[in-house]
Amino acid sequence: MKLYDMELSGNCYKVRLLLSLLDVDYEQVAVDLLNGEQKSAEYLAISPKGQVPALDDGGTVINDSQAILVYLAQKLKAEQYWPADAATQAQISYWLFTTANEIAHGPCAARLVKLFGADIDYESATARAYAVFDLMEAHLAEREFLVGSRATLADIAAFPYIALSGDGGLSLADYPNIGRWLARIKALPNFVGMPGVS
Amino acid sequence: MKLYDMELSGNCYKVRLLLSLLDVDYEQVAVDLLNGEQKSAEYLAISPKGQVPALDDGGTVINDSQAILVYLAQKLKAEQYWPADAATQAQISYWLFTTANEIAHGPCAARLVKLFGADIDYESATARAYAVFDLMEAHLAEREFLVGSRATLADIAAFPYIALSGDGGLSLADYPNIGRWLARIKALPNFVGMPGVS
Numbered sequence: 001m002k003l004y005d006m007e008l009s010g011n012c013y014k015v016r017l018l019l020s021l022l023d024v025d026y027e028q029v030a031v032d033l034l035n036g037e038q039k040s041a042e043y044l045a046i047s048p049k050g051q052v053p054a055l056d057d058g059g060t061v062i063n064d065s066q067a068i069l070v071y072l073a074q075k076l077k078a079e080q081y082w083p084a085d086a087a088t089q090a091q092i093s094y095w096l097f098t099t100a101n102e103i104a105h106g107p108c109a110a111r112l113v114k115l116f117g118a119d120i121d122y123e124s125a126t127a128r129a130y131a132v133f134d135l136m137e138a139h140l141a142e143r144e145f146l147v148g149s150r151a152t153l154a155d156i157a158a159f160p161y162i163a164l165s166g167d168g169g170l171s172l173a174d175y176p177n178i179g180r181w182l183a184r185i186k187a188l189p190n191f192v193g194m195p196g197v198s
Numbered sequence: 199m200k201l202y203d204m205e206l207s208g209n210c211y212k213v214r215l216l217l218s219l220l221d222v223d224y225e226q227v228a229v230d231l232l233n234g235e236q237k238s239a240e241y242l243a244i245s246p247k248g249q250v251p252a253l254d255d256g257g258t259v260i261n262d263s264q265a266i267l268v269y270l271a272q273k274l275k276a277e278q279y280w281p282a283d284a285a286t287q288a289q290i291s292y293w294l295f296t297t298a299n300e301i302a303h304g305p306c307a308a309r310l311v312k313l314f315g316a317d318i319d320y321e322s323a324t325a326r327a328y329a330v331f332d333l334m335e336a337h338l339a340e341r342e343f344l345v346g347s348r349a350t351l352a353d354i355a356a357f358p359y360i361a362l363s364g365d366g367g368l369s370l371a372d373y374p375n376i377g378r379w380l381a382r383i384k385a386l387p388n389f390v391g392m393p394g395v396s
Contacts, residue, residue, distance in 0.1 A: 008295035044328070048333055060285045064292045071288035084282075087258045094262045097298040104299055135246055 001026040004046065004054040005034050008115070010108060011065035012053040013194040018069055018156050020192040022078055052193035066096045070154045081153045091147045099161075102132040108161040110168030116182035127164060129170050133178060136162070140177035151188055159185050163197045199225040199288040202244065202252040204231050208306060208358035209263035211392040216262060216267055216354050220276055225347070245343040262293045267351045271342030279304040279351045289345045293352035297359075306359040329369050331376060334360070338375035349386055357383050361395045 003019070005012045005028045005090065019026055031037050032051050038050040047054045047063050055062045062071045073082035083089060106128035112118035113125065136158070139146065146154040165172060165181055172178055185191065199265070201217070203210045203226045217224055229235050229250050236248040245252045245261050253260045253269065260269045271280035281287060304326035310316035312324065337344065344352040361380055363370060370376055383389065 006218070018251045048336065062285070062288045064295045066295050067288045069393065070291045071284050074282070076282035084272070086269050086273035087260070087270055090260045090265045093265035093268045094260070097264050100295040100298040101302055122288070138246065167363055173310035 001058075002029055002056040003027070004029050004043075004052050004056070005179065007030055007054045008195060009033075009052055010016050010164050010194075011051075013160045013197070014032070014156055015053045015055065015072075016194070017159070017192060018072055018081070020152075020190050021151075021156070021188060022072065022076055022081075023190060024072070024076065053153055064100075066100055066153075066157050067113050069096070069157055074154055080150055081156070083152075088147060088152075090152045092152050095146050096157050098132065098135075099157040102128055102135075103158060103161050106130075106132050106161075107165045107168055107170060110170055111161065111164055112168075112170050117168050125168070126170065129165065129168065131169075133162075133165075133172065133175050136181075137175045137177050140181050145181070155181075155185055160194075160197070167196055199256075200227055200254040201225070201310075202227050202229050202241075202250050202254070204229055204250045206393060207231075207250055208309070208362050208392075209249075211395070212265050212354055213251045213253065213270075214392070215357070215390060216270055216279070216351075217388060218388050219349075219354070220270065220274055220279075221388060222270070222274065232283075251384055255277045257355055262298075264298055264351075264355055267294070267355055273353055278348055279354070281350075286345060286350075290350050290352045293344050294355050296330065296333075297355040300326055300333075301356060301359050304328075304330050304359075305363045305366055308368055309359065310366075312366050323366070324368065327366065328361065329349060330375050331360075331363075331370065334379075335373045335375050338379050343379070349383065353383055358392075358395070365394055 002017060003026050037043055038052060041198065044050055046061055049063065053065055053068060055068045062068050070082060079146065106125055109120045109125035110122060110129055113122045114119050145151050146158065162178060201213060228240065235241055236250065240277045242248055244259055247261065253264055253266045260266050268280060278288065294348050300305060304323055307318045307323035307325055308320060311318050343349050344356065360376060
């Protein structure tokens with residue numbers, strides 16, 4: 001299994017985190033985003049959007065970080081993370097789509113501005129970030145994990161850009177439930193960090 | 199099964215479309231978005247984001263249009279739309295996340311500006327819309343549906359806001375492959391339209 005990867009990407013990190021939690025060996029292929037390698041013809045043949053991560057599992061290529069999480073859990077029968085029960089799978093999906101939408105355009109976008117100078121409206125990104133923090137804080141008031149009583153793909157998908165929110169100039173000081181949830185993820189067996197998450 | 203619904207919402211429409219294709223009876227509950235009913239305490243107890251659609255299936259409440267599609271297909275064992283094979287499920291997921299991200303912030307956002315006067319940057323929405331049209335046009339060059347040889351959740355999720363792009367002042371004239379794909383969806387048995395899609 002080959003992961004097209006970039007160390008500082010939270011989207012790549014969520015895949016590395018799941019692979020570590022599931023104790024799966026894989027090969028990392030660094031894509032040089034700072035020099036535009038993701039827009040080369042060779043890489044666009046792997047990832048039509050020119051994005052990392054991408055996964056190549058013996059010729060089966062999967063793009064999109066959340067879709068890669070679904071692929072790995074379904075293929076490796078990691079039922080804790082992605083159960084077949086329709087209601088649970090849909091509740092997890094709700095957080096995967098929240099990650100692809102509100103978290104990508106909130107805390108992730110704010111970090112892209114602060115860390116990489118991305119041309120994104122920082123004020124809108126900040127407003128979206130605190131709105132999704134409010135949503136999660138209320139949701140986690142009586143729950144240890146986002147869905148059910150154990151970590152699922154919902155937690156793995158949402159974790160990186162919440163944990164990295166300081167990079168985007170955002171503060172979680174007023175969000176104690178989120179703080180405890182972050183600590184629970186970090187305490188999972190085989191947890192790995194990344195620069196900014198330890 | 200009860201669907202919290204709004205006639206002009208493409209997100210609600212995609213759920214109505216799947217329910218029709220699967221020939222499922224359900225009750226529609228209109229939510230009065232123009233008068234802010236989605237922000238009432240009563241509705242926020244159903245949908246913490248204050249959004250339509252929401253589905254209540256005998257007390258199991260599912261939010262997010264894409265998550266509702268996953269719920270329905272998984273629960274009703276509609277394997278054509280959401281197969282258990284990991285690679286196929288992940289390829290479909292790729293388009294579900296593309297819908298939650300690029301389509302929501304592209305053609306859907308452009309339509310919100312033009313039809314409802316939403317406070318969203320129209321120029322950015324338009325640029326995102328044509329980028330996702332380009333992606334789909336290339337992808338559909340040698341395919342009849344987005345994944346595999348039959349309609350799946352990928353097509354049902356992406357269809358509404360592509361079909362409604364004229365409402366957002368966007369043109370599909372230069373996208374013949376997308377045009378043929380739209381026609382294929384409209385030809386599915388039990389297809390239903392909505393205002394702007396017939």
